Amino acid sequence: MTGPAPLAVSLGDPAGIGPEVLARAWARREAEQLPPFYAIGDRRALAAVWDGPIETLEDPTQALAAFPHALPLVQVDDPGDIMPGQPNLAGARCALDSLELGVGLARGGMASGLVTGPVSKAQLYQIGFNYPGQTEFVAERCGVSAVRAVMMLAGPSLRTVPLTVHVPLADVPRHITRELIITRARIVARALVRDFGIARPRLAVAGLNPHAGEKATLGREEAEIIAPAIAELIAEGLDIIGPLAADTMFHPPARAQYDAALCMYHDQALIPLKTLHFDDGVNTTLGLPIVRTSPDHGTAFNIAGTGTATPMAMVAAIRLAGQCAARRLAMPGQAAA
Numbered sequence: 001m002t003g004p005a006p007l008a009v010s011l012g013d014p015a016g017i018g019p020e021v022l023a024r025a026w027a028r029r030e031a032e033q034l035p036p037f038y039a040i041g042d043r044r045a046l047a048a049v050w051d052g053p054i055e056t057l058e059d060p061t062q063a064l065a066a067f068p069h070a071l072p073l074v075q076v077d078d079p080g081d082i083m084p085g086q087p088n089l090a091g092a093r094c095a096l097d098s099l100e101l102g103v104g105l106a107r108g109g110m111a112s113g114l115v116t117g118p119v120s121k122a123q124l125y126q127i128g129f130n131y132p133g134q135t136e137f138v139a140e141r142c143g144v145s146a147v148r149a150v151m152m153l154a155g156p157s158l159r160t161v162p163l164t165v166h167v168p169l170a171d172v173p174r175h176i177t178r179e180l181i182i183t184r185a186r187i188v189a190r191a192l193v194r195d196f197g198i199a200r201p202r203l204a205v206a207g208l209n210p211h212a213g214e215k216a217t218l219g220r221e222e223a224e225i226i227a228p229a230i231a232e233l234i235a236e237g238l239d240i241i242g243p244l245a246a247d248t249m250f251h252p253p254a255r256a257q258y259d260a261a262l263c264m265y266h267d268q269a270l271i272p273l274k275t276l277h278f279d280d281g282v283n284t285t286l287g288l289p290i291v292r293t294s295p296d297h298g299t300a301f302n303i304a305g306t307g308t309a310t311p312m313a314m315v316a317a318i319r320l321a322g323q324c325a326a327r328r329l330a331m332p333g334q335a336a337a
Contacts, residue, residue: 004329005112006063006072007321008105011041012117015087017309022117024311025318026071032315035322037115038063038072040098040105045082046073049305060110072292076101084305091125099134103141106290111310112325114138115317118299132166134294135285142288147180150187150286152260153269153296155277155322158250159260161286162269163190172265176208176221181229181262186249188260189238194331195324196259203257204249205230205242206268212243220283240253250276280316284324291328293321 007211014020022039023046024033025197038060039046045052053070057063063072076097080090099116106114116134131137139149153160163184164175185203192201205226206212215222226243233240241258248254249261249270263269272280274296281296293311 004325005110006036006060006067007113007115007318007325008060008074008102008111009037009039009115009318010102010117011039011045011095011299012098012119013087013091013123013299014042014045014082015084015091015096015304016115016118016120016301017297019045020084020304020307021295021309021311021314022046023052023071024309025314027052028311028315029067032319034315034318035112035325036064037318037322038067038111040074041076041117042078042082042094043073043075045084045094046071048082048084049307053188060105073087074101074105082293085301085303087120087123087128087299089123092120092127092129095119096127096129097123099137100141103290105140106292110283112329113293113321115314115321116292116294117314118295118297120299120301131304135165135283135292138285138290139288141226142290142328144288146286147183147249148187150184150191152188152191152284152286153273153281154284155281155316157252158255158273158318159274160269161260161262162264162266163262164265166187169265169267173208173221176225178225178229178232178265181205181226182232185229185233185238185240186236186263187287192259195284195286195291195327197327198259201260202240202258203233203238203240203260203262204244205240205262206246206249208264210245210247212245214320239335242324244252267273279310279312281313282317282320284320291321291324293317293324304328 055070066072214221
């Protein structure tokens, strides 16, 4: 290689929109000033939805030379027949093989970061995948415990972190602990410095209950769990505020007061992010030894192969991964958050 390693991008489920949005992101590489990247997956899945140039690599080190004139591709084992919009178990195996290979290449320095295309967990579960999602799989392969692999949703004007993710709403309160808030706030703060270049991160913490508990009249979690955790973090020197009423912390003046919002549950974090940045939101995993991002959308089997899927979330995921990787390269020797 003649420069930093390119990014690796796993195509996700080959029957979804992953192949199409990645190909269209490559076609926009110059207009969007994207860093070099190569795909991992099945060539036929790309060719089924795109007639542009593809160069199958014998070795990932060839990606930088290929990138200016063709979409570089590391081919995984032949998955058999794949049709856009028609998921099957062969496609799920292809998606998992692509993800596994991508993690290995990133960990081995053959990629400066990993961007993961959308997968169907329903399909993956049928082939024995036993993780809640790609985040937990990547964390396990990197030797990081699930509690320390922190999901952040990032857009141009908002970053949110759900402290609980795929948990039924009725179970959220018992998962919110002082230790969880403290651990994840520390990871978020360190990652904002390391990967986002924010010298002194400002964090905001949402309350769990309406009006952040209304002085414990609408719930006691704020007074008994959240506020004590914030007080401990302030004592450590973190710039952190809360608990805040979630219904008033996402309008523009409020967002200007923090760099990331820690939210108590999935929808509390994702609804404002997707409202503001539906087409350019990025899912990034903090606390890993590798850079990992993903477009914040699903497989969209219903429109796969129709040419209507926008590539902008994939563009944003590639751009953010490149920016984070560049910052890590500029600050060598730092341990993962």
